[in-house]
Amino acid sequence: MRRDTFLKSLAALATGSSLPMTAWAAGNLKLMIPANPGGGWDGTGRALGAAMQEAGVASSITYENKGGAAGAIGLAQFYNARKGDGDALMVMGAVMLGGEIRNKPPVSVTQVTPIARLTTEYNVFVVPADSPFKTMADVVAQFRKDPGSVKWGGGSAGSTEHIAIAMLAREVGVDPMKINYVPFRGGGEATAAIIGGNVSVGGSGYSEFQPYIEAGKMRAIGVTSEARQAGIPVPTMKELGFNVVLGNWRGVYGAAGISDAQRKALVDMVVKATKTKSWAASLEKNKWTPALLAGKPFADFVDESFASLRATMVKAGMV
Incomplete structure (x- = not known):
């Protein structure tokens, strides 16, 4: 084969559709957990990391815990340090939205990139x-x-x-x-x-x-569930005569300024991780309700959650 033909073939292979979209992101993944060790975000992040490794979409995971202010401290660090980084994820959830509504931190979750909702859990x-x-x-x-x-x-x-x-x-x-x-x-x-x-x-x-x-x-x-949950032998607040029903969902975001291709690759990686045995075991062990919602539907859900939580907090006298 002539040298110029060989080089053209290599270029075509490098840009061709036969390469998996996640190949560029299958190395070291940086996972920001904007809370101290031992809580729900920490457990979710580490369970997801283990599942991503099992799924073969990340060869290693670097975890960073940065707690405080309903996740606002970790969010600010993630936003400033990881702009454009397609190998980074941050755990977040309803708690971060509530904290933002109440405290109005300088960096908003709307400045980073929604990837997927993972679970729903109720408060005991x-x-x-x-x-x-x-x-x-x-x-x-x-x-x-x-x-x-x-x-x-x-x-x-x-x-x-x-x-x-x-x-x-x-x-x-x-x-x-x-x-x-x-x-x-x-x-x-x-x-x-x-x-x-x-x-x-x-x-x-x-x-x-x-x-x-x-x-x-x-x-x-x-x-705070609507009805009793499997494996949780605790009466609901509603059952006890108090109309307090509130779910706590958790998910992950990507860095600010990533491309559409990088975002899609991260979505694909997370979705693949949720199909592993280790993720199923984490759901069972922690009594998490699976609630996968990815891409734009997740972004729309977050917008709706902001509005719903704000209305609830106003009614409850918190805002």
């Missing part, structure tokens, strides 16, 4: 094993009597558990501005505070508290 409320509160009715009675005496612990201000508490306050005639809420930057901090009795009631996803509930160190007293 727990008390320490030795708490004088045995049921949610006990908590509500004290909450009505002296709102400030009930110390609630959960994620950052504007998190879904914070919103759920404000919804409960409105339900039982308590001024949401009188809620005594203690935000934590990660599930590990919240768990220690609950077990240590530093907060009266804690809220988060069931998976974060499950080991401590099963070990008898926490008592679950209510969950």
Whole structure:
């Protein structure tokens, strides 16, 4: 073969459609987790990373935890450090939207690139094993009597558990501005505070508290799902007479300024990862409800979620 013909053949092969779109992104993936270790975002990010490696779409994963301000600190770092980087993802979810609505941080999630929603989870409320509160009715009675005496612990201000508490306050005639809420930057901090009795009631996803509930160190007293969830033996808030229904979804975003081709490749990678055995095992273990929604439908869902959460938070007196 003549040399010029050979070179033309190489060029055609390099640009041809026979190459998989994700080939350029199958090396080291950088995964920003805008929360401290031990929480729902951390668990989601690491489960997704393991699934991506199993799926063969990433040879290695570099994880970075940067907690605080409902994910706004990690979001700002991701936005500034990863512009145009097609090998980067950030875990996010409803908590980040709520925090943005409430706190108006300098960097908005709208400045990075929506990739996919992954799961939905509902908040469970727990008390320490030795708490004088045995049921949610006990908590509500004290909450009505002296709102400030009930110390609630959960994620950052504007998190879904914070919103759920404000919804409960409105339900039982308590001024949401009188809620005594203690935000934590990660599930590990919240768990220690609950077990240590530093907060009266804690809220988060069931998976974060499950080991401590099963070990008898926490008592679950209510969950914010519409109906009882498989594998979660906890009465719903609605079942207990309080119309508090709120889901906490989680997903991933790509960096700002990536191309359409890079975005599509990341979407394909994430979708492929959700079909692995390890991802299925993570869903089962953590009691996550699969809620895959990718590309533009996910972007539209986020826009709708912003509007819905803002309306809920306004009604609950949080904005």
